[in-house]
Amino acid sequence: MSELFASPFFGIALSVLCFWAGVRIQKRTGLVACNPLLIGIVLTIAVLLLFRIPYESYNEGGSIISMFLSPATACLAVAIYGKIQILKKNWLPILVGCTVGSFTSILSVWLLCRLFGLDEAMTVSLLPKSVTTPIAISISGPHGGMVPITVVAVLVTGVMGSVLAPLLIKLFRVKDPMTAGLAIGACSHAVGTSKALELGETEGAMSGLAIGICGVVTVVLSLFLL
Amino acid sequence: MKIICQIGVIFAVCWAGQIIEALLPFSFPASVISMVLLFVLLATGGLKLDHIREKSDFLLANMSFFFLPAGVSMLNYFDVLKSTWVQLLVICLVTMVLVFAATALSVRFTLYLLERRKRHE
Numbered sequence: 001m002s003e004l005f006a007s008p009f010f011g012i013a014l015s016v017l018c019f020w021a022g023v024r025i026q027k028r029t030g031l032v033a034c035n036p037l038l039i040g041i042v043l044t045i046a047v048l049l050l051f052r053i054p055y056e057s058y059n060e061g062g063s064i065i066s067m068f069l070s071p072a073t074a075c076l077a078v079a080i081y082g083k084i085q086i087l088k089k090n091w092l093p094i095l096v097g098c099t100v101g102s103f104t105s106i107l108s109v110w111l112l113c114r115l116f117g118l119d120e121a122m123t124v125s126l127l128p129k130s131v132t133t134p135i136a137i138s139i140s141g142p143h144g145g146m147v148p149i150t151v152v153a154v155l156v157t158g159v160m161g162s163v164l165a166p167l168l169i170k171l172f173r174v175k176d177p178m179t180a181g182l183a184i185g186a187c188s189h190a191v192g193t194s195k196a197l198e199l200g201e202t203e204g205a206m207s208g209l210a211i212g213i214c215g216v217v218t219v220v221l222s223l224f225l226l
Numbered sequence: 227m228k229i230i231c232q233i234g235v236i237f238a239v240c241w242a243g244q245i246i247e248a249l250l251p252f253s254f255p256a257s258v259i260s261m262v263l264l265f266v267l268l269a270t271g272g273l274k275l276d277h278i279r280e281k282s283d284f285l286l287a288n289m290s291f292f293f294l295p296a297g298v299s300m301l302n303y304f305d306v307l308k309s310t311w312v313q314l315l316v317i318c319l320v321t322m323v324l325v326f327a328a329t330a331l332s333v334r335f336t337l338y339l340l341e342r343r344k345r346h347e
Contacts, residue, residue, distance in 0.1 A: 062295030
């Protein structure tokens, strides 16, 4: 029986099922906090623990799904290319905002990790947590971070960002839609972008743009800082 | 066949990214190189959006699903998380607010400077 769970089909089917359940739950409740990915991860882990299925068996299928991360990251280029007109017109504020945002993220995470006395591996896992997951794990992995911790931190940050975005816009009195979009994208990447799209088209486009640019800026910064 | 070609194009770009990563003297993630490469190809007209549209829509629309296995491997790290989850949540929240503020304020300041220069001219 146990070798049947080691079939790649099992891992893929289980992942799709749990993700689908997550999508349904979010539709039902309408809560941003019920992020489909978050629910999917929790459900999959629950099934594996409940039926005592070894992680290695699950990962036969899981690793095939993970293989699509790299092409998906590359396709962010298509999303950026779609906004090339806005990018050309406002390249300076966009570049400045994303650079300052990425730098603030890395610096503040590093300081807080020191403050809490977290070890090196944990710090590296958290450093890229404000950028989109595929880029974040490609920074934390090679530098000795724990990839799953990075995935969870990115996700939690994204969910917090999308929940708090309307509040933050009021708090910092952001009136310009471009500024709001960039700020949302810089702090909470793709999860936040879905919220930004609800706020308006400009907000959504800017937020999407910030994902890609903050990603590249963070990678470049990490070359010098790590 | 159309979709097969699109998969071929995108995977080829990803492979090219990995080749460049291996050749670079410093470590730069292959996926980000592929992203830059794809952007350059689109911007220079070497590749038309029609060559990859359906496949890239599929990948972008389902992006979050592809992270599920990476998140599931968290179960190998339960003991680390048990002792640090409070700190993790605090770090995520505080830095998220800081990044929002820093980005918003710097964009606003840049726009203000640009506006002022325009008025001076």
